[in-house]
Amino acid sequence: METPRETLTGTGIELVRWRPYRLDELVAAVQESQAHLGAWLPWATGGYERADGAEFLTRVAGQWDAGGAYEYALLAPDGTLLGSCGLVCCVPGGRAEIGYWLGLSHTGRGLMTSAASLLVAEAFRAGAEYVEIRHDERNTRSGAVAERLGFTPDRQERTDGPIAPSCSGISLVWRKDRP
Numbered sequence: 783m784e785t786p787r788e789t790l791t792g793t794g795i796e797l798v799r800w801r802p803y804r805l806d807e808l809v810a811a812v813q814e815s816q817a818h819l820g821a822w823l824p825w826a827t828g829g830y831e832r833a834d835g836a837e838f839l840t841r842v843a844g845q846w847d848a849g850g851a852y853e854y855a856l857l858a859p860d861g862t863l864l865g866s867c868g869l870v871c872c873v874p875g876g877r878a879e880i881g882y883w884l885g886l887s888h889t890g891r892g893l894m895t896s897a898a899s900l901l902v903a904e905a906f907r908a909g910a911e912y913v914e915i916r917h918d919e920r921n922t923r924s925g926a927v928a929e930r931l932g933f934t935p936d937r938q939e940r941t942d943g944p945i946a947p948s949c950s951g952i953s954l955v956w957r958k959d960r961p
Contacts, residue, residue: 783871783909786852790900795893797854797867797900799846802839804855807863809835811885818886821948822921826883842868856884856897864888867897869905876911882927889923895930902931906960915956918949928956 788799800808812819812830819826825834845851853868865884880901884894898915905913915933917924918941933956941951 783849784907785849786869786871786904786908790854790904792896792900794859795864795896795900796857796859797897798857800839800842800853800855800866802836802843804863805832805835805839808838808855808866811863811865815886818889819883820946822918822924822946823883824944824946827946854897854901856882856893864893865897867894867901869901871905871908871910876909877914878905878908878910878912879914879916880905881915882924895927898927899931902958910960912957912959914958916953918945919952919954920948920950925954925956931958933958 790797809830809832812826812835816826816830842851842853846853851868851870853866855863856865856867858864863885865882865888867880867882869878869880871878880898882894882898902913914936915924915928916939919938936955936957939953939955941949941953945951
């Protein structure tokens with residue numbers, strides 16, 4: 783498996799490897815969308831402070847360097863932070879998994895579909911045999927991204943660990959095989 787590229791560029795967006803200098807932007811983006819993100823993401827339910835952002839950036843730098851997970855800041859053409867997405871590559875059997883979040887003020891414009899499309903293409907370029915997206919069954923917007931990208935429903939799984947307030951505890955797993 784090849785290491786994913788640090789910058790991925792699409793129409794109207796850019797994905798760049800998270801770097802420590804983006805700490806203030808990260809914290810501000812999460813805090814601005816706290817209720818929106820906290821409904822679906824356990825890490826965003828109890829507030830998000832500078833220490834949380836610093837821990838995230840330190841952790842993802844280590845994961846990138848170790849070759850396990852690759853997290854990107856999702857940017858507008860003017861450099862505005864819109865959200866985040868990540869690629870876990872490759873686990874046994876050639877599986878990659880992507881995950882994502884988008885600030886509330888940036889939803890409904892196809893930005894995450896574009897970002898996820900870049901991640902899927904990069905996963906296949908790097909050697910993944912198939913890509914999965916998983917989300918809570920109640921999070922229909924995340925499912926719509928998978929559907930728009932041609933993923934097919936694969937299975938349901940009980941969620942391990944804590945769940946966010948809007949979640950049911952049942953994850954839907956979507957799959958897309960290498961073309």
